[in-house]
Amino acid sequence: MLVLAVDTATPAVTAGLVHLSPADDADSRPAVATLATRVKVDARAHAEVLTPQILECLAEAGVARADLDAVVVGIGPGPFTGLRVGMATAAAFGDALGLPVHGVCSLDAIAADSADEQREAGELLVVTDARRREVYWARYLDGARVAGPEVCKPADVPMGDAVAIAGSAAHVDDFDLPVLPNETPSPAGLVAVAAPALLAGAVPEALVPLYLRRPDAVENSFRTLAGAS
Structure with missing residues (x-):
């Protein structure tokens, strides 16, 4: 196909x-x-x-x-x-x-791109730029979305059990998590x-x-x- x-x-x-x-x-x-x-x-x-x-x-x-x-x-x-x-x-x-x-x-697509690195390792947080000093976010476990999508300031994102992050290069460093390369x-x-x-x-x-x-x-x-x- x-x-x-x-x-x-x-x-x-x-x-x-x-x-x-x-x-x-x-x-x-x-x-x-x-x-x-x-x-x-x-x-x-x-x-x-x-x-x-x-x-x-x-x-x-x-x-x-x-x-x-x-x-x-x-x-x-x-x-x-x-x-x-x-x-x-x-x-x-x-x-x-x-x-x-x-x-x-x-956000699901970014998580899918990160599946090989993150599979069975724990929750993945994905963030993208929402402007106004905010981010769009969602969390994933074993490739399935478990929270989000939502929009808020980085400091207000509920981290859940996230052990890694992917997404906007301008925002991933706002979080104390290992960064995966999919932006x-x-x-x-x-x-x-x-x-x-x-x-x-x-x-x-x-x-x-x-x-x-x-x-x-x-x-x-x-x-x-x-x-x-």
Whole structure:
């Protein structure tokens, strides 16, 4: 199965093509192989670079759009403007090509990228930049999310039984934990999270962004209206 994966929930604009195969047996995981990937870290360039990145990946892998079987997109948590670019682009590709579009939590994808280092070692904390001196966070045990996603200041993150951390390089040092090298969702991580649904041929759920708080534009508009009343 050939899957297009995109994520714009962090400052990294990510696109990639991933080949997904079923597990060989009940004790192994589905095989995920990255064929091409593009990542550009620029929180203000999501709209400008995502579609060109997708086209570059298709060209590099020698794959036509008609060869795609599905699309996976990170649904956050993330800032309003960047997040909606990735989700709208994924939805547009799916609609144009008649493909299922599966949304996955972007923090789950980082945890999936960290699974080999963290498996059976204890809980993993994943954090990404939420701006306003806050982080989005979630905790994982044996690859499964056990808390979150939520948003708060780093000092207020409930540590639970976390023994390691992955995610935003600008924030992992706020925590006294060993740091794993996965900073943003990878195409392989995104597809790994969606793999059970993809391989089962499940009908995707509606794409609902994980903002976790109201966008600034809405809050400011509300204050303006409230002040005028």
